[in-house]
Amino acid sequence: MDYKQFEELASKVRVDIIKSVFEAGSGHPGGSLSCADIMTALYFKEMNIDPENPLMEDRDRLVLSKGHACPAQYAALAERGYFPKEELKTLRKLGSRLQGHAKMGLVPGIEMSTGSLGQGFSVSVGMALANKLDNKEGRVYAILGDGELQEGIVWEAAMSASHYHLDNLCAVVDWNGLQIDGKNDDVMTVRPIEDKFRAFGFNVISINGHDFAEIFDAFDQARACKGQPTVIVASTHKGHGVSFMEDQAGWHGKAPNEEQAKQAVEELGGEW
Amino acid sequence: MADKMATREAYGKVLQELGAEYPNLVVLDADLSGSTKTGEFKKVFPERFFNFGIAEQNMYGAATGLALSGKIVCASTFAMFASGRAFEIIRNSIGYTHANVKVCATHAGITVGEDGASHQTFEDLALMRTIPGMTVVNPSDGASAKELLRQVVAMEGPCYVRLGRAAVPFFYDEESAKEIKLGKGNTLREGKDVTIIATGIMVSEAMKAAEELAIEGIDCRVIDMHTIKPLDEDIIIKAAKETGAILTCEEHSIIGGLGSAVAEVTATNCPCQLYMVGQRDTFGESGSPEALKAKYGMTASDIYKGVHVLMKK
Ligand SMILES: Cc1ncc(C[n+]2csc(CCOP(=O)(O)OP(=O)(O)O)c2C)c(N)n1
Ligand SMILES: [Mg+2]
Numbered sequence: 391m392d393y394k395q396f397e398e399l400a401s402k403v404r405v406d407i408i409k410s411v412f413e414a415g416s417g418h419p420g421g422s423l424s425c426a427d428i429m430t431a432l433y434f435k436e437m438n439i440d441p442e443n444p445l446m447e448d449r450d451r452l453v454l455s456k457g458h459a460c461p462a463q464y465a466a467l468a469e470r471g472y473f474p475k476e477e478l479k480t481l482r483k484l485g486s487r488l489q490g491h492a493k494m495g496l497v498p499g500i501e502m503s504t505g506s507l508g509q510g511f512s513v514s515v516g517m518a519l520a521n522k523l524d525n526k527e528g529r530v531y532a533i534l535g536d537g538e539l540q541e542g543i544v545w546e547a548a549m550s551a552s553h554y555h556l557d558n559l560c561a562v563v564d565w566n567g568l569q570i571d572g573k574n575d576d577v578m579t580v581r582p583i584e585d586k587f588r589a590f591g592f593n594v595i596s597i598n599g600h601d602f603a604e605i606f607d608a609f610d611q612a613r614a615c616k617g618q619p620t621v622i623v624a625s626t627h628k629g630h631g632v633s634f635m636e637d638q639a640g641w642h643g644k645a646p647n648e649e650q651a652k653q654a655v656e657e658l659g660g661e662w
Numbered sequence: 663m664a665d666k667m668a669t670r671e672a673y674g675k676v677l678q679e680l681g682a683e684y685p686n687l688v689v690l691d692a693d694l695s696g697s698t699k700t701g702e703f704k705k706v707f708p709e710r711f712f713n714f715g716i717a718e719q720n721m722y723g724a725a726t727g728l729a730l731s732g733k734i735v736c737a738s739t740f741a742m743f744a745s746g747r748a749f750e751i752i753r754n755s756i757g758y759t760h761a762n763v764k765v766c767a768t769h770a771g772i773t774v775g776e777d778g779a780s781h782q783t784f785e786d787l788a789l790m791r792t793i794p795g796m797t798v799v800n801p802s803d804g805a806s807a808k809e810l811l812r813q814v815v816a817m818e819g820p821c822y823v824r825l826g827r828a829a830v831p832f833f834y835d836e837e838s839a840k841e842i843k844l845g846k847g848n849t850l851r852e853g854k855d856v857t858i859i860a861t862g863i864m865v866s867e868a869m870k871a872a873e874e875l876a877i878e879g880i881d882c883r884v885i886d887m888h889t890i891k892p893l894d895e896d897i898i899i900k901a902a903k904e905t906g907a908i909l910t911c912e913e914h915s916i917i918g919g920l921g922s923a924v925a926e927v928t929a930t931n932c933p934c935q936l937y938m939v940g941q942r943d944t945f946g947e948s949g950s951p952e953a954l955k956a957k958y959g960m961t962a963s964d965i966y967k968g969v970h971v972l973m974k975k
Binding site for chain 1: 690693694695697698701713714715716717719720742743746747775776778779780781812932947948949950954959
């Protein structure tokens with residue numbers, strides 16, 4: 391399979407992340423860039439969705455539990471045709487549909503309002519449970535931050551997901567190693583992560599979260615796994631694709647200035 | 663001195679001073695030490711600073727254990743996650759045991775701005791003041807925040823201190839701030855026609871409105887109600903009797919906050935006309951702090967209009 395088209399799409403998503411956060415003057419570029427490939431893989435291939443019919447029965451759903459990374463989700467949704475790309479410029483502005491943390495019901499494709507870490511994963515458990523109850527085909531995907539895993543509710547959700555054998559639920563951990571105050575390992579270690587999820591009854595798959603071959607393969611394995619939920623631990627780099635943002639905790643929640651934004655767009659092969 | 667400072671800045675500064683004065687002061691945070699300014703304490707006293715990661719409930723539980731073992735604990739995160747996420751732990755572990763934990767919560771209210779509704783807390787004062795024995799403080803500027811935080815750390819027992827993200831103008835200086843007493847409202851301006859009781863960053867808006875109204879010959883008393891609990895009932899009753907009408911203003915829901923607290927006092931002691939300025943039972947949204955204050959009715963001009971409504975009654 392040729393992954394070049396996905397790499398190109400992901401670059402477009404990254405360019406739009408930079409542009410929209412720059413226009414907003416605030417926001418979270420680091421964790422948006424780290425999950426851009428996963429987001430692209432989900433919206434452009436993995437998920438059974440229809441931008442023309444965003445509330446389609448039996449659709450797959452994505453909950454961005456690490457809600458601060460919504461610039462990546464907005465960029466991917468716009469690229470996929472859910473709403474005009476032009477609107478990305480309004481991010482975080484008064485009256486915009488693109489809230490600083492996504493709000494459900496404003497733009498199509500946003501399945502849950504998130505921003506308070508941990509809660510999205512719990513909600514995705516309920517969605518997966520409902521699909522089971524209604525014999526619906528739809529799968530539920532949740533993207534979590536590695537720092538987010540420190541929240542107790544994440545483990546309460548994990549426990550319930552395996553208790554109810556939610557094999558229609560697939561969590562993806564954006565394992566970028568950083569949170570706001572620095573490295574996860576320095577702030578509050580969440581290791582050993584694979585063993586923890588395994589102990590909670592999960593099918594655990596570890597991949598390079600910037601490699602589309604590995605990402606698609608992991609989603610295939612997740613779909614094939616029966617009787618238990620899957621977690622994909624995706625090793626990533628915060629700020630991936632922008633040299634000066636890469637692996638820097640300082641770019642978690644800071645907008646680039648014009649010069650920086652131009653350089654970032656250039657590095658990503660986009661047009662200013 | 664700069665003419666503006668965020669109350670969270672004042673928190674970071676005073677923590678460094680208090681750390682030297684109280685060897686048993688420990689400071690906790692939940693992955694927001696740069697934003698809450700507890701990082702300032704960490705710089706000087708790294709051995710007495712503990713980051714609990716993104717796990718607010720555990721942080722307030724552990725804060726209780728530290729306090730029950732003789733420590734004075736200041737534990738910080740955003741107001742949403744302190745008063746909201748950890749509410750029941752603050753109620754049952756900290757409140758019920760009357761533990762010496764100071765819940766110092768930043769980024770309260772609409773002035774969080776662009777992060778939007780999920781981060782804009784309008785419920786914290788309401789939640790916290792329903793906990794028996796909890797002292798609830800909402801400073802209005804950098805100087806008073808420093809002074810009130812000193813008094814909060816000096817007293818025994820649980821406190822909630824509400825701090826803001828945005829820089830706000832000073833109207834206290836070091837000298838005038840010394841006159842501030844926890845539990846006592848502070849009259850910033852005398853007046854006989856109507857009383858404006860303000861808390862937090864709405865105090866500066868109240869002062870602006872009072873100046874406008876003075877030009878029209880309306881003489882407003884302005885009280886900085888920095889302590890929501892225990893509430894200074896005497897100053898409220900006196901204001902109700904002497905001016906006959908009260909306008910409350912807060913960067914918080916009008917349900918359960920300062921307005922409700924004042925209404926509880928006047929309704930049972932000295933019924934008078936009331937007008938409440940604050941968030942009106944709705945969520946916020948993304949935008950600049952100033953634009954949001956205007957859209958959601960929490961500016962000097964909203965106070966001005968409210969006073970006119972009261973004067974017509
Ligand atoms: C319950 C809660 N606590 C705190 C925050 C503030 N906050 C926003 S992002 C963040 C760090 C997230 O780190 P991580 O999950 O690793 O995200 P990523 O590195 O992918 O951006 C924190 C503490 C929040 N949004 N919700
Ligand atoms: Mg991370």
